[in-house]
Amino acid sequence: MKGILYFFLLLFITGSFGMKPKKPATQEIEGLFYYDQTPVRIEIAEGKIIRVTRIKALQPKDKDLYIGPGLIDNQVNGYTGVTFSLGDTRFTAEDVQKVNKALWQAGVTSYLPTLRTNSKENLLRNLAVLKAAKQDPASRGSIAGFHLEGPYISPEDGYRGAHTLSYVRKPDWNEFMDLYEASGGNIVQVTLAPEIEGVLPFIKQCREKNIIVGLGHHNASIKQVTEAVDMGAGICTHLGNAMANTIKRHENPLWSQLSEDRLMISIIGDGFHLLPEEIRVFYKVKGPLRTIITSDVDRYAGMKPGKYLNAEKDTIELTPDGAVMYVARNSLSGSASPVTKGVANVMKVTGCTMAEAFRMGSTNAARLYGLNDRGELRPGMRADIILFKMEDDKIHIKKTFVAGEMVYDSDK
Ligand SMILES: [Zn+2]
16 A cells, blocks of 8 residues: 555656656846837746747837846946945845845846945955845846945045045055955955056956946046056946046046047946036947946935935935935035936937847846846847836836846836
C-alpha cells in the first residue's frame, strides 16, 4: 500500500515539475515604437526581448501609447526623501530600495547612485551600503554602478557648486583604491577637475580600470582640458552648470569642452538648470550621439510640492512645476526632476526626434558604461521597457518593466 502511494506521489511530482519541460512563458507588450512611432508587438521570455514585430494597429484604447527602452540616469544623488551624498547623512539599504521603486515609477530602469565630495569615512560607509543594495535581488539589476562626483574637484566658489569645501582635495590613488574596494569594484565614473595637481596620472590609472572619467566642477584652461582628454577623460559632467556666474570671455570651460570632439557631454535637461538656448547650442555642437541627458536629482525629487527644511534648517521650496528653490536667496538648490522630464524637455526645445531623445536618455549611457544588454529594444536585450503617453510635451509613464517584470503600473 505504502509502495503504491509513493509511486503516485513520484508520478505527481515528476509530472508537474520534471518530465515535460514547459516552454518558457512569453508575454507580449504592444505600443508605438519609440524609433519610428509605428505599432509593434514585443515578445518577452525569461526577462529578455525575443522578438519585435510590426503590427497593423494597436487596440483602440492604446492608440497613443508609446513603447521605449527604460531610461538610464548617470547622476542620481538621491530621491523621494533619501539622499546619498549630503554631509553626514546616513541612509540604509532599504532607503535605496525606496529610491529604486520611485525611479521605476518615473520610467528609469538603470541608474548610477552618485556620491558627492565627502570625508573618506562617509564615502566608505555610503559605498558599502550602496554595494549591498546593488547586490540585493530586490534592486533587479537597476543599479548599474556608482558615480563618484568629487572629492577631487576645484575648491573655487562657483565652480565647486554645493560641494563642501573642507572635503575638496587632491587626487590620491591609494585613497581611491580604498573607496573602489568598499564599492565592490562598482565605481564606474569619477568626475574631477583637470587643473588639480596630480590629476593626469590619476585619470590614466582610472582608464586602466575601465572607469569613465568625467570633467566637472572645474575652471581648467584649454590646455588642461586637452591634456585630461589625452589621458582618457571621456565626458563633461553637466555642461553649463557648476560654473561661476562671471567667466572669461575666451578661455573658459564652455569653449574648451564644446570644441573637443573626443568629449561627450551630460546636460541637466529639466528646464531649470539650462536655458533652452544653451540646450540648443550644446545639442547642435555635440549631436545626439555625444550627448547624455542626466537629472542630478536629490532628495526632493518625487516628493509633494511644498516647503521643507534642509539639513542646515534653511527653508527649501519644491514648486509645483518641480524647481527646488532656496527661499532666502531665491536661487535654485539642486534638482528634483527625474531624467524623464529632461528627455521630454530636450525634445521640445531642440526639436529632435523621439529616437534621438531616447538615444540621449538611454542608449548612449548604456554604451558608455558597457551595459550592453540595455538601452535599446531588440531581440536579446534585457526587457527594460516603458510604456508612456505624450501630453503637453511631457512624458507620462504608464507602465515600467525591468527584466520583463512589471514594476510599475499607473492604473494600480
Ligand atoms: Zn555637480
